[in-house]
Amino acid sequence: MTNYLETNKQRFLDELLDLLRIPSVSADSAFKGDVRRAAEFVKDKLTAAGLDKAALYETPGHPIVYAEKIVDATLPTVLVYGHYDVQPADPYELWNTPPFEPTIRNERIYARGACDDKGQFYMHIKAIEAMVATDGLPCNVKVMIEGEEEVGSDHLGTFVKENREMLKADVILISDTSIISNETPSLEMGLRGLSYVEVQVTGANRDLHSGVYGGGVANPINVLCEMIASLHDENGRVTIPGFYDKVIDLSDTERAELAKAPFDLEEYKKDLGINDVLGETGYSTNERTSIRPTLDVNGIWGGYTGEGAKTVLPSKASAKISMRLVPNQTPDEITEMFTSHFKSIAPAGVTVTVTPHHGGMPYVTPIDSVEFEAASKAFEEAWGKKPIPTRGGGSIPITALFEQELGIKSILMGFGLDSDALHSPNESYGLFNFYKGIETIPYFYKYYAALKQ
Amino acid sequence: MTNYLETNKQRFLDELLDLLRIPSVSADSAFKGDVRRAAEFVKDKLTAAGLDKAALYETPGHPIVYAEKIVDATLPTVLVYGHYDVQPADPYELWNTPPFEPTIRNERIYARGACDDKGQFYMHIKAIEAMVATDGLPCNVKVMIEGEEEVGSDHLGTFVKENREMLKADVILISDTSIISNETPSLEMGLRGLSYVEVQVTGANRDLHSGVYGGGVANPINVLCEMIASLHDENGRVTIPGFYDKVIDLSDTERAELAKAPFDLEEYKKDLGINDVLGETGYSTNERTSIRPTLDVNGIWGGYTGEGAKTVLPSKASAKISMRLVPNQTPDEITEMFTSHFKSIAPAGVTVTVTPHHGGMPYVTPIDSVEFEAASKAFEEAWGKKPIPTRGGGSIPITALFEQELGIKSILMGFGLDSDALHSPNESYGLFNFYKGIETIPYFYKYYAALKQ
Numbered sequence: 001m002t003n004y005l006e007t008n009k010q011r012f013l014d015e016l017l018d019l020l021r022i023p024s025v026s027a028d029s030a031f032k033g034d035v036r037r038a039a040e041f042v043k044d045k046l047t048a049a050g051l052d053k054a055a056l057y058e059t060p061g062h063p064i065v066y067a068e069k070i071v072d073a074t075l076p077t078v079l080v081y082g083h084y085d086v087q088p089a090d091p092y093e094l095w096n097t098p099p100f101e102p103t104i105r106n107e108r109i110y111a112r113g114a115c116d117d118k119g120q121f122y123m124h125i126k127a128i129e130a131m132v133a134t135d136g137l138p139c140n141v142k143v144m145i146e147g148e149e150e151v152g153s154d155h156l157g158t159f160v161k162e163n164r165e166m167l168k169a170d171v172i173l174i175s176d177t178s179i180i181s182n183e184t185p186s187l188e189m190g191l192r193g194l195s196y197v198e199v200q201v202t203g204a205n206r207d208l209h210s211g212v213y214g215g216g217v218a219n220p221i222n223v224l225c226e227m228i229a230s231l232h233d234e235n236g237r238v239t240i241p242g243f244y245d246k247v248i249d250l251s252d253t254e255r256a257e258l259a260k261a262p263f264d265l266e267e268y269k270k271d272l273g274i275n276d277v278l279g280e281t282g283y284s285t286n287e288r289t290s291i292r293p294t295l296d297v298n299g300i301w302g303g304y305t306g307e308g309a310k311t312v313l314p315s316k317a318s319a320k321i322s323m324r325l326v327p328n329q330t331p332d333e334i335t336e337m338f339t340s341h342f343k344s345i346a347p348a349g350v351t352v353t354v355t356p357h358h359g360g361m362p363y364v365t366p367i368d369s370v371e372f373e374a375a376s377k378a379f380e381e382a383w384g385k386k387p388i389p390t391r392g393g394g395s396i397p398i399t400a401l402f403e404q405e406l407g408i409k410s411i412l413m414g415f416g417l418d419s420d421a422l423h424s425p426n427e428s429y430g431l432f433n434f435y436k437g438i439e440t441i442p443y444f445y446k447y448y449a450a451l452k453q
Numbered sequence: 454m455t456n457y458l459e460t461n462k463q464r465f466l467d468e469l470l471d472l473l474r475i476p477s478v479s480a481d482s483a484f485k486g487d488v489r490r491a492a493e494f495v496k497d498k499l500t501a502a503g504l505d506k507a508a509l510y511e512t513p514g515h516p517i518v519y520a521e522k523i524v525d526a527t528l529p530t531v532l533v534y535g536h537y538d539v540q541p542a543d544p545y546e547l548w549n550t551p552p553f554e555p556t557i558r559n560e561r562i563y564a565r566g567a568c569d570d571k572g573q574f575y576m577h578i579k580a581i582e583a584m585v586a587t588d589g590l591p592c593n594v595k596v597m598i599e600g601e602e603e604v605g606s607d608h609l610g611t612f613v614k615e616n617r618e619m620l621k622a623d624v625i626l627i628s629d630t631s632i633i634s635n636e637t638p639s640l641e642m643g644l645r646g647l648s649y650v651e652v653q654v655t656g657a658n659r660d661l662h663s664g665v666y667g668g669g670v671a672n673p674i675n676v677l678c679e680m681i682a683s684l685h686d687e688n689g690r691v692t693i694p695g696f697y698d699k700v701i702d703l704s705d706t707e708r709a710e711l712a713k714a715p716f717d718l719e720e721y722k723k724d725l726g727i728n729d730v731l732g733e734t735g736y737s738t739n740e741r742t743s744i745r746p747t748l749d750v751n752g753i754w755g756g757y758t759g760e761g762a763k764t765v766l767p768s769k770a771s772a773k774i775s776m777r778l779v780p781n782q783t784p785d786e787i788t789e790m791f792t793s794h795f796k797s798i799a800p801a802g803v804t805v806t807v808t809p810h811h812g813g814m815p816y817v818t819p820i821d822s823v824e825f826e827a828a829s830k831a832f833e834e835a836w837g838k839k840p841i842p843t844r845g846g847g848s849i850p851i852t853a854l855f856e857q858e859l860g861i862k863s864i865l866m867g868f869g870l871d872s873d874a875l876h877s878p879n880e881s882y883g884l885f886n887f888y889k890g891i892e893t894i895p896y897f898y899k900y901y902a903a904l905k906q
Contacts, residue, residue, distance in 0.1 A: 027761030088763055094659075151761050178665070192664060196762045205726030206547070207877040211645060211847030212631070214777050215747035216738045218731040221772075222685070222750050228675065229682035273658030276801035278671040285669045294668035297675050298765050299756035304773060308480030308604050309649045309810040310541055311775055311848075312751050312876050319674075320757060322764055324667050348729035357762040394664025395764075423765050424660040 001134045005438060012126045012438065013109075013431070015045065019084075019118050020102040020111040026062055026085035026151045035147050038084045039063045042125075042145050049129035051143060057163075059155035062147030066166070069132070070140045076452040077140040078445065079169035080128075081398065081410070082121025082176065083149030086113035087423045094425035108428040115420040115429035120175040121145055123415065123434060127441035138449035142169055149176075152196075152358020153398050160405045170452065171371045172402050173444065175437060177392050177414030182432060184262055185379045185387040187372065188412035192290070193325030193362035194395040195334040196298075198355045199342060200318045201227070207303075208313040218349035220317040221302045227345055227352075228319065231295055235281040238295045238323070240341045246328040250291055258286065261388050271419060290391040293334075294324045320357075324393065331359025331397075360397025365409055370451045375411045378443035382436060413444065454587045458891060465579045465891065466562075466884070468498065472537075472571050473555040473564040479515055479538035479604045488600050491537045492516045495578075495598050502582035504596060510616075512608035515600030519619070522585070523593045529905040530593040531898065532622035533581075534851065534863070535574025535629065536602030539566035540876045547878035561881040568873040568882035573628040574598055576868065576887060580894035591902035595622055602629075605649075605811020606851050613858045623905065624824045625855050626897065628890060630845050630867025635885060637715055638832045638840040640825065641865035645743070646778030646815035647848040648787040649751075651808045652795060653771045654680070660756075661766040671802035673770040674755045680798055680805075681772065684748055688734040691748045691776070693794045699781040703744055711739065714841050724872060743844040747777045773810075777846060784812025784850075813850020818862055823904045828864045831896035835889060866897065 024038035025031040039056050046054040046067035054067035062085060070077075089099035089112040097103040102111035109119065124143065131137050144167065146156050160167060180186045203220040204213070233239050250258070263286055269277065279288035288294070302317030304310035323334055339354040346352040365372060367389050379387040392412070399410040415437035421427045477491035478484040492509050499507040499520035507520035515538060523530075542552035542565045550556040555564035562572065577596065584590050597620065599609050613620060633639045656673040657666070686692050703711070716739055722730065732741035741747070755770030757763035776787055792807040799805040818825055820842050832840040845865070852863040868890035874880045 027763065028759065087765075088757070088759060088761075090757075090759065091660075150763075194664070194764070196764070198762075203725075203727065206874060206879070207544075208725075209847065209875040209877070210747075210749050210751060210775060211647070211777060211845070212871050212875065213725075213742060214749045214775075214846060215732050215741040215745055216730055216846075217725060217727060219749045221753050222681065225678040225681040225750065225753075226685075228678040232675070232679075272656075272661075272666075272670060274656065274670060274802050277669055278800060278802040279668050289666060289669040292668055294663075296663050296667045296672045296766055297678065297756065298663060298763060298767070299758045300674050300678070300770065301754050301758040303750065303752035304541065304543075305752045305754040305771075306481060306541055306543065308541075309651075309773065309775070310480060310603075310751060310876065311647070311649070312540075313749055314751070317753065318758075320762065322663060322667075322762070324664060347731060349727050349731040392664070393667060393669075394662060418665050421659060422662045422665065423763065424662070426659070 001130060001442065004130050004134050009435065016119060016122050016434070017102045019122060020113055021100055023100045024085050024147065025088050026148050027088050035062045035085055039065050039147055042084050045125050046143055049125050050132035051128065057159060059159060061155050064147065064156065064159050065145045066143065068142040069137060071137045072140065075139050076449060077142060077169040078448065079167060079172045080124045080141065080143045081172055081174045082124065082145045083117045083147065084145050085147040085150050086116070086118065087150050091425060096426055107431050109431065110426055110428045112427055114427050115416040116422040116427065117149065117176045119429040119434055120415060120437065123175060123437035124441060127438045130438070131442050131445065138445045142167065154358060156398055157401055160401060164406065167406060169406065169408060171408055171448065172410040174396060174410050174412055175414050176396055177394065177412045178416040178418050179414065180261055180388060180390065181417065182430070185383045185385055186261065186390045187375055187379065187387040188392040188414060189367050189389045190327065190364040190391040191362060191399065191412065192393055192395055193329060193331055194322060194360040194397065195325060195331040195338065196322040196357040196359060197335060197338060198318065198320050198357060200316060200353045202316045202351045203349060204315055207315050210311040210313040213313050218347060219313050220350060221314060223347060223350050224302065224317040224319060227342065228297060230345060236279050238293065240337050242337050243293065243334065247293060247326055248328055255287065258391060259284065261286065261390055289393040291326055293326050293329060295321065297321050324395065325362050327362045327364055329362060331361065335359060360395040361400030363396065363399040365411065369409060371409055371411045371448070374444055374448035374451050375413050377447040378440050381443045382440040454583060454895065457583050457587050462888065469572060469575050469887070470555045472575060473566055474553055476553045477538050477600065478541050479601050480541050488515045488538055492518050492600055495537050498578050499596055502578050503585035504581065510612060512612060514608050517600065517609065517612055518598045519596065521595040522590060524590045525593065528592050529902060530595060530622040531901065532620060532625045533577045533594065533596045534625055534627045535577065535598045536570045536600065537598050538600040538603050539569070539571065540603050544878060549879055560884050562884065563879055563881045565880055567880050568869040569875040569880065570602065570629045572882040572887055573868060573890065576628060576890035577894055579891045583891070584895050584898065591898045595620065607811060609851055610854055613854060617859065620859060622859065622861060624861055624901065625863040627849060627863050627865055628867050629849055630847065630865045631869040631871050632867060633714055633841060633843065634870065635883070638836045638838055639714065639843045640828055640832065640840040641845040641867060642820050642842045643780065643817040643844040644815060644852065644865065645846050645848050646782060646784055647775060647813040647850065648778060648784040648791065649775040649810040649812060650788060650791060651771065651773050651810060653769060653806045655769050655804045656802060657768055660768050663764040663766040666766050671800060672766055673803060674767060676800060676803050677755065677770040677772060680795065681750060683798060689732050691746065693790050695790050696746065696787070700746060700779055701781055708740065711844060712737065714739065714843055742846040744779055746779050746782060748774065750774050777848065778815050780815045780817055782815060784814065788812060813848040814853030816849065816852040818864065822862060824862055824864045824901065827897055827901035827904050828866050830900040831893050834896045835893040
């Protein structure tokens with residue numbers, strides 16, 4: 001095995017770079033063709049890795065790629081999940097090298113999707129290839145790679161419901177999260193959920209001259225800013241009525257446990273180039289970004305944004321707003337709370353619309369389960385250290401979906417780093433992490449098979 | 454005269470339409486060549502109207518067009534000012550017909566600049582042509598048409614300073630404002646000034662994943678919204694310390710005088726498609742838009758504004774903010790107050806920059822002056838009604854400059870309507886107003902010459 005990995009090192013990397021050259025941006029319909037090309041690429045590599053029945057499953061959106069290898073019906077089955085779509089790459093001008101022309105610099109792969117999630121799910125295809133080519137698979141394996149994760153996995157739910165039999169498995173293995181550092185491996189035991197809305201504030205029926213009308217009628221931008229500002233109080237708490245009602249506060253013991261994860265505030269600020277952190281009063285930075293719900297504006301636009309000065313009083317102003325949720329908060333409920341509250345605070349003279357985008361349920365994995373133990377042992381063998389259990393701030397909505405539809409838990413065995421700049425210009429993934437992941441994954445199969453006996 | 458105007462009606466209009474076809478957008482460097490074409494066009498028409506020495510005067514920005522006709526050194530001299538540049542036309546998609554393909558619909562000319570200010574200054578060139586071609590000019594006339602009014606007239610000041618002799622005159626005549634309605638002519642006796650800034654709030658040194666960092670670091674958009682929201686209190690008053698210090702509150706008599714101008718709130722709301730007006734407590738809509746200073750966001754942008762959803766926590770957020778000023782407030786002082794206040798309210802975790810754009814002094818014309826009387830009589834003769842003196846909300850910064858540099862007053866003899874949609878999609882100018890203006894202007898020369906004797 002070790003030998004096989006060593007011999008094929010360069011080819012594994014070259015294949016990933018080919019995949020990264022395909023701009024599979026699911027959010028922008030202009031890239032529809034590229035998204036499909038990426039799906040075809042994945043299908044071919046699954047077949048090449050020795051899996052059976054590799055095929056594209058059409059959806060009203062982008063296709064889902066599926067393949068499987070049943071070695072022995074009596075062995076446990078691992079369902080691997082990942083996504084071949086990526087976030088939009090803009091602002092392009094901030095990339096040091098083009099987002100879809102992967103470049104290797106100081107031992108890192110720079111490209112959109114390098115880590116999220118092409119680099120991470122591709123490790124599984126190569127790990128499976130290696131197992132098949134050497135000692136054989138200790139478990140049955142099913143692989144499902146979707147193309148709509150970055151836009152809310154809108155059609156995955158239907159696919160899973162309609163293919164329960166085909167997807168039947170004992171555990172789901174996902175690499176789409178981060179470890180604390182290459183010196184301190186960790187395993188996510190929980191994730192935040194997501195509620196995402198787009199709001200629009202409309203004032204007059206046309207853009208107006210700010211001199212002639214300024215001061216006399218509502219300015220949608222000023223109003224939108226006031227409405228957004230009112231969504232947080234002076235302690236950084238979200239003011240939407242009922243927002244925190246279902247949030248379970250962790251016990252001091254649990255908080256102390258989480259606090260054990262190494263964290264250097266000075267390093268953190270230095271890395272981000274900020275003079276101070278900002279967040280909810282009474283919680284540490286790690287808590288604010290993992291066990292606490294949040295509300296962030298992800299985009300805002302309105303009026304004249306071109307060169308020079310234009311004295312316009314715009315007709316409309318818009319914003320994209322997302323809320324990160326924690327266990328027991330549900331996206332539907334929170335989105336509804338947001339919508340009715342946001343409309344209720346609109347002043348006279350404007351009309352407000354709220355359009356929900358995708359949402360996702362928060363998730364927690366039981367740390368004392370066989371699955372978690374197998375993943376933990378895999379890290380221990382490959383990295384020589386027990387991984388630290390952590391709670392992640394991001395969202396992988398489908399974990400909740402899988403539990404509900406397939407009745408099985410997901411293991412979040414991510415190998416990325418927070419500094420990989422996911423969703424940002426100059427996203428990258430360490431060669432060390434890519435190869436270490438391929439080395440770690442087979443150990444999971446080994447220990448999982450053993451523990452399930 | 455009447456005969457001449459009637460005979461050449463169609464040609465006057467055709468010439469204006471040719472001028473409107475030139476996209477002379479001064480704010481956007483992409484249109485630099487078109488701006489110059491417009492200047493050349495104006496120069497040729499000034500010569501054709503019978504004026505001497507028509508020429509382009511270069512500036513570091515766009516050229517200034519000047520021409521003159523000295524009929525008799527003992528006669529008073531009128532200096533006509535206007536601007537051939539126009540506001541950007543975006544959003545293009547909201548125009549019913551292309552902004553630079555002028556179209557006549559229900560007796561109105563639809564095009565960017567139709568009223569502001571091509572349609573209005575061109576009336577003067579045609580009125581002068583008519584006077585020269587018929588009874589002759591009763592005053593000497595000098596015409597100065599600039600190409601940077603919409604971007605702050607940055608280079609007009611130097612030009613005026615350097616050409617005091619050439620520009621020597623007794624009064625400045627400007628048509629770049631509105632009348633109350635075609636049934637109720639009016640004359641501006643005052644205008645608001647302007648202070649315009651661009652602000653940028655920067656958080657982390659890169660865009661971040663809102664799941665990984667959300668809640669832990671300052672979100673520049675949320676922060677910008679909070680800072681902007683804090684600039685007004687619950688009574689719609691600007692909270693910048695000292696902002697109102699120099700504002701002179703009008704006496705009840707003065708307010709009563711202004712209140713005489715006919716105004717139908719229901720019509721106003723209907724025209725704008727709003728269910729209510731919004732503004733400073735304790736003032737009428739007319740007062741809010743004329744005698745009170747304001748603060749409006751003219752543009753805002755940050756984060757992801759494309760299709761679909763992107764869970765990004767942006768590095769930067771920006772806004773263009775303008776303040777309309779009233780007599781005694783000076784743009785430099787207000788811009789400085791804004792800058793220091795805005796920086797002072799920035800929370801930890803972000804850095805703020807404030808970049809001043811152009812400003813303009815507020816202005817008041819003495820209603821009992823010979824100039825104002827001549828203009829008033831001109832309206833009376835052409836419209837059969839005495840014009841109502843009003844205070845305008847817009848700004849014509851150069852009026853203050855002229856008074857300071859040339860020591861003379863400006864007469865704001867505008868013929869537009871507030872409903873002409875200046876600076877907005879589907880800007881238009883009534884054929885009635887265009888022709889009525891050409892008819893009214895010669896009467897001003899007649900009465901001014903008479904009153905100055």
